[in-house]
Amino acid sequence: MRMTARSPRPPRIRFAARLLAGLFVGVVGLVAAAPLPLSSVDQACQQLSQRLQSVQFDDCRRLRLQAGDSATRMGRPLLYRDFLPAPPSTRPSRVLLIGGIHGDELTSVSIVFQWMRKLDREQPQPFHWRVIPNANPDGLFASPASRVNRAGVDLNRNFPSVDWQRTALAYWKTKTQSDPRRYPGKAPLSEPETRWLVEQIRQFQPDAIVSVHAPYGVLDYDGPPDPPKYFGYLRLSPLGTYPGSLGNYAGTDLGLPVITLELPHAGLMPTPVQSQQVWSDMIGWLQRNLPTRDPGAARTSR
Numbered sequence: 024m025r026m027t028a029r030s031p032r033p034p035r036i037r038f039a040a041r042l043l044a045g046l047f048v049g050v051v052g053l054v055a056a057a058p059l060p061l062s063s064v065d066q067a068c069q070q071l072s073q074r075l076q077s078v079q080f081d082d083c084r085r086l087r088l089q090a091g092d093s094a095t096r097m098g099r100p101l102l103y104r105d106f107l108p109a110p111p112s113t114r115p116s117r118v119l120l121i122g123g124i125h126g127d128e129l130t131s132v133s134i135v136f137q138w139m140r141k142l143d144r145e146q147p148q149p150f151h152w153r154v155i156p157n158a159n160p161d162g163l164f165a166s167p168a169s170r171v172n173r174a175g176v177d178l179n180r181n182f183p184s185v186d187w188q189r190t191a192l193a194y195w196k197t198k199t200q201s202d203p204r205r206y207p208g209k210a211p212l213s214e215p216e217t218r219w220l221v222e223q224i225r226q227f228q229p230d231a232i233v234s235v236h237a238p239y240g241v242l243d244y245d246g247p248p249d250p251p252k253y254f255g256y257l258r259l260s261p262l263g264t265y266p267g268s269l270g271n272y273a274g275t276d277l278g279l280p281v282i283t284l285e286l287p288h289a290g291l292m293p294t295p296v297q298s299q300q301v302w303s304d305m306i307g308w309l310q311r312n313l314p315t316r317d318p319g320a321a322r323t324s325r
């Protein structure tokens with residue numbers, strides 16, 4: 024018998040249809056009830072909010088961090104965010120801001136988050152910023168947090184400075200008595216984090232780099248021009264150059280201004296006033312010292 028749309032369906036077919044409808048509702052219900060899987064950036068925000076008192080999960084998500092095209096040995100994403108100036112009449116200078124190269128310097132990550140919230144609020148900015156708030160996530164999220172990365176390498180001794188091959192391991196053995204906290208790795212750029220950071224420098228071509236550390240409570244500087252005397256309560260006090268450090272590689276070898284901010288405590292944040300003074304002195308110095316380029320002008324290669 025040919026069935027039409029209006030024909031009453033036989034009981035067996037009605038039962039099967041109800042069963043299918045029930046299954047469908049059940050599956051939809053299950054899907055709706057199951058929490059959506061967190062993205063890798065959200066997972067990173069969750070871990071950051073658990074480790075750092077001053078970073079809240081929702082604030083971190085609102086910052087719209089992006090995962091770079093590389094990951095740590097533990098598979099954690101390396102996050103960054105660009106803050107762009109308004110459409111400029113001249114080409115804005117570029118500043119690369121890095122926190123947490125040493126994973127146990129918690130304030131160096133927290134203050135970069137504080138400054139990212141500020142950059143997010145106060146747009147447009149005079150510079151094009153690329154911010155990498157947490158350059159050593161495996162170190163930060165280790166228990167306890169560690170200066171070195173997962174492979175036990177001090178990332179700030181693993182940059183490919185000209186003197187690395189000749190001096191890095193010898194310096195580590197003789198000057199630090201093979202301090203495991205300062206191991207430069209078996210070769211420059213042996214670590215995914217430093218390879219990615221160097222790639223960021225190559226791609227982004229910053230006009231200055233700011234790297235935040237703790238706990239020496241000073242300002243350090245590598246590269247041209249003359250160093251700033253102070254930013255807020257941080258006074259200039261050169262800490263020396265080390266084979267494979269970012270200051271040595273980007274400041275001395277590439278000739279970029281590299282500002283190292285050493286906060287006075289690794290676990291205790293500066294007051295809002297101290298943080299603001301460091302920030303505003305730094306912005307003033309960058310505005311006075313970085314070149315403003317014509318939009319059409321070709322960038323000089325470094």
Ligand SMILES: [Zn+2]
Binds near residue numbers: 237
């Ligand atoms: Zn450090």
